[in-house]
Amino acid sequence: MSEPLLEVRNLRVSFRTRTGTVTAVDGISFTVDPGEVVGLVGESGSGKSVSMLTVLRLIDNPNCVIEGEVLFKGNDLLTMSDADLRSIRGREIAMIFQDPMTALTPVYTAGWHISEQIRAHEKVSKKAANDRAIQLLTSVGIPNAESRVNSYPHEFSGGMRQRVVIAMALSCNPSLLIADEPTTALDVTIQAQILELLRDLQSEFGASIVLITHDMGVVSQMANRVMVMYGGRLVEAGSRLDVMREPAHPYTWGLMGSIPPTDGTRAVRLAAIPGAPISPSDSDRDRCLFAPRCTFATDSCRPQPGLIEHRPGHSDACIIPFSERAQRRTEALAPMRART
Amino acid sequence: MWRFAGRRALAAVLVLFAISVMVFLIFFATPGADPAARIAGRNASQETLAQVRASFGFDKPMYMQYGLMMRHLFIDRDLTSFVNRGSQVIPQITQAIPVTLSLVIGAAVIWMVLGIIMGVAATAGRGTAVDPIIMVFGVIGVSLPVYWLGEVVNLITQSRLHDSWFAWVPPLGYAPLSDGVGTWALHLVLPWMTLAVLYAGIYARVLRSEMVGAMNEDYVRMARAKGIGEGRVLIRHALRTSLIVIVSLFGLDFGALIGGAALLTEVVFGLQGVGKLTYDSLQNFDLPVILGCVLYAAFFVVVANFIVDLAYAWLDPRVRHV
Numbered sequence: 001m002s003e004p005l006l007e008v009r010n011l012r013v014s015f016r017t018r019t020g021t022v023t024a025v026d027g028i029s030f031t032v033d034p035g036e037v038v039g040l041v042g043e044s045g046s047g048k049s050v051s052m053l054t055v056l057r058l059i060d061n062p063n064c065v066i067e068g069e070v071l072f073k074g075n076d077l078l079t080m081s082d083a084d085l086r087s088i089r090g091r092e093i094a095m096i097f098q099d100p101m102t103a104l105t106p107v108y109t110a111g112w113h114i115s116e117q118i119r120a121h122e123k124v125s126k127k128a129a130n131d132r133a134i135q136l137l138t139s140v141g142i143p144n145a146e147s148r149v150n151s152y153p154h155e156f157s158g159g160m161r162q163r164v165v166i167a168m169a170l171s172c173n174p175s176l177l178i179a180d181e182p183t184t185a186l187d188v189t190i191q192a193q194i195l196e197l198l199r200d201l202q203s204e205f206g207a208s209i210v211l212i213t214h215d216m217g218v219v220s221q222m223a224n225r226v227m228v229m230y231g232g233r234l235v236e237a238g239s240r241l242d243v244m245r246e247p248a249h250p251y252t253w254g255l256m257g258s259i260p261p262t263d264g265t266r267a268v269r270l271a272a273i274p275g276a277p278i279s280p281s282d283s284d285r286d287r288c289l290f291a292p293r294c295t296f297a298t299d300s301c302r303p304q305p306g307l308i309e310h311r312p313g314h315s316d317a318c319i320i321p322f323s324e325r326a327q328r329r330t331e332a333l334a335p336m337r338a339r340t
Numbered sequence: 341m342w343r344f345a346g347r348r349a350l351a352a353v354l355v356l357f358a359i360s361v362m363v364f365l366i367f368f369a370t371p372g373a374d375p376a377a378r379i380a381g382r383n384a385s386q387e388t389l390a391q392v393r394a395s396f397g398f399d400k401p402m403y404m405q406y407g408l409m410m411r412h413l414f415i416d417r418d419l420t421s422f423v424n425r426g427s428q429v430i431p432q433i434t435q436a437i438p439v440t441l442s443l444v445i446g447a448a449v450i451w452m453v454l455g456i457i458m459g460v461a462a463t464a465g466r467g468t469a470v471d472p473i474i475m476v477f478g479v480i481g482v483s484l485p486v487y488w489l490g491e492v493v494n495l496i497t498q499s500r501l502h503d504s505w506f507a508w509v510p511p512l513g514y515a516p517l518s519d520g521v522g523t524w525a526l527h528l529v530l531p532w533m534t535l536a537v538l539y540a541g542i543y544a545r546v547l548r549s550e551m552v553g554a555m556n557e558d559y560v561r562m563a564r565a566k567g568i569g570e571g572r573v574l575i576r577h578a579l580r581t582s583l584i585v586i587v588s589l590f591g592l593d594f595g596a597l598i599g600g601a602a603l604l605t606e607v608v609f610g611l612q613g614v615g616k617l618t619y620d621s622l623q624n625f626d627l628p629v630i631l632g633c634v635l636y637a638a639f640f641v642v643v644a645n646f647i648v649d650l651a652y653a654w655l656d657p658r659v660r661h662v
């Protein structure tokens with residue numbers, strides 16, 4: 001087994017607010033291996049962004065309390081010096097954010113943004129950095145890169161801007177790319193193009209990707225491995241095939257019900273998971289947080305069930321005996337598919 | 341960028357023309373009043389009135405009157421005041437302009453530098469004592485009335501401590517640049533600071549709130565994620581985008597001050613600037629001087645705005661194409 005590229009151990013992030021402490025990330029642990037694409041899924045507010053922002057210490061909120069360890073190539077990013085962290089940010093770990101419209105500083109050109117990043121990490125001339133910017137823009141599929149390198153953000157469409165951001169993220173050949181809902185702000189055709197671009201670049205550059213999304217469809221296209229988050233905890237993790245074919249956690253069943261099946265049994269309406277997502281300020285955390293919305297919940301959903309590896313490489317946090325899962329899953333998914 | 345500048349210059353010329361027409365209409369074509377009587381001032385004699393009528397062509401059509409007026413103002417430059425009999429208007433204005441320009445430009449440099457330093461320092465010091473301390477200084481600066489502050493400064497530097505600490509302070513008044521840069525600056529340094537205190541306070545507060553907003557923007561988080569140092573993030577990203585607001589504010593304030601709003605400072609420090617001249621001519625109802633002041637002020641306001649527009653376009657690529 002090779003050493004993992006990124007190893008997160010028992011990461012916990014909470015915010016002190018006027019109304020009490022909010023736990024955004026509640027003790028998650030996972031690893032990302034070199035060259036793999038990990039999909040991180042979950043509803044809005046489940047702590048996906050916060051957990052990945054914490055990896056690069058990008059939350060600059062004085063009321064934020066972070067515990068745990070984030071080991072990148074063996075070094076803890078949470079305790080390392082600012083200077084060391086800076087040399088990892090952008091060079092070893094790059095990030096792409098959800099909204100390409102606001103991710104670029106409006107007063108600088110695309111080339112300036114890319115050169116800034118290159119020159120932050122390498123001693124190269126402006127000219128050389130600009131030439132590399134042109135190459136990168138070409139490789140992310142921007143036509144006329146020689147002239148577009150001098151365009152300002154407002155002169156690009158949303159999809160093109162996201163390509164510029166991707167070019168910037170790849171400019172120092174990072175070994176890990178964190179993409180936080182890179183396609184959510186784009187329309188459907190552009191979404192597909194950007195995902196395809198990411199997939200091509202991944203096979204070309206060989207970087208690992210953590211792809212944050214709330215769209216199971218995106219995960220099934222892109223990821224080797226899937227992690228499902230709910231209420232700041234991981235509730236299921238496994239290879240894409242395992243999680244997509246035989247999801248083990250009732251919350252994942254709910255998420256699966258919300259994507260259109262591709263096997264012919266077209267659902268007319270996509271099912272939503274009933275009930276409201278758990279609020280991160282909920283103080284009653286010593287239980288399965290999904291229990292209030294779960295059809296199979298019993299009294300034994302407390303205390304909090306741990307993440308258990310029932311099969312090699314596929315773990316989940318649910319008290320339903322593993323042998324009964326297949327049947328329960330059919331029960332859970334049947335009404336959703338039947339509404340045709 | 342050049343096309344933008346050309347278009348702006350053309351627009352500035354058109355604005356000046358429109359202002360001159362409007363001023364002319366207000367002064368000379370207001371129904372129910374005899375413009376000659378107004379130009380000649382209170383209690384004018386019959387022959388003065390006749391002289392005024394002839395020289396301004398009040399028996400001729402309107403556009404001729406406008407042309408004559410402009411000729412008196414800009415070509416012959418022989419407009420005379422009838423209140424202060426015989427005194428030429430244009431020399432008064434051309435003497436006042438360098439005073440006001442010196443005062444306002446110097447103060448502007450000080451307040452921009454101070455305001456930007458304070459704003460950036462406060463933003464950088466968020467969450468520490470630095471930020472609130474700077475902001476309190478800002479509020480104090482904003483709330484000190486300029487005439488009061490000026491009088492206090494005068495009291496201290498001209499009388500109370502004049503024999504000890506402030507022996508270097510020259511008497512009130514203006515010294516032209518031709519007397520030497522040192523003398524000129526020495527006469528103006530206290531007026532500059534007095535006028536700058538108010539604006540430095542305002543600009544520091546506006547800049548701080550803009551920059552704190554910018555620091556929460558996605559592009560700042562993106563810049564940090566790129567591995568950019570905090571200083572560069574602050575200056576090249578947050579300050580750079582926030583300057584756009586500061587520059588448009590500057591255009592308004594600078595234009596207004598050049599146009600006469602520096603009156604209080606001019607009065608307190610005995611500077612015969614445009615504000616003081618306008619104020620005096622309003623007191624005597626000296627119409628030709630008022631007219632001259634308004635048009636000259638308009639000219640400088642428009643020019644200042646033109647320069648600010650160029651700076652604005654240089655700072656913000658998004659406005660270059662409109």
Ligand SMILES: Nc1ncnc2c1ncn2[C@@H]1O[C@H](COP(=O)(O)OP(=O)(O)OP(=O)(O)O)[C@@H](O)[C@H]1O
Pocket residue numbers: 015017022023024042043044045046047048049050051061214280
């Ligand atoms: N600065 C903060 N102060 C208080 N609570 C916060 C703060 N930032 C995030 N949170 C809380 O942390 C929780 C997790 O937020 P996060 O942005 O990680 O969700 P997400 O899974 O990325 O959702 P989305 O799909 O909407 O992006 C949210 O419920 C939010 O209320």
Ligand SMILES: [Mg+2]
Pocket residue numbers: 048049050180
């Ligand atoms: Mg998010």
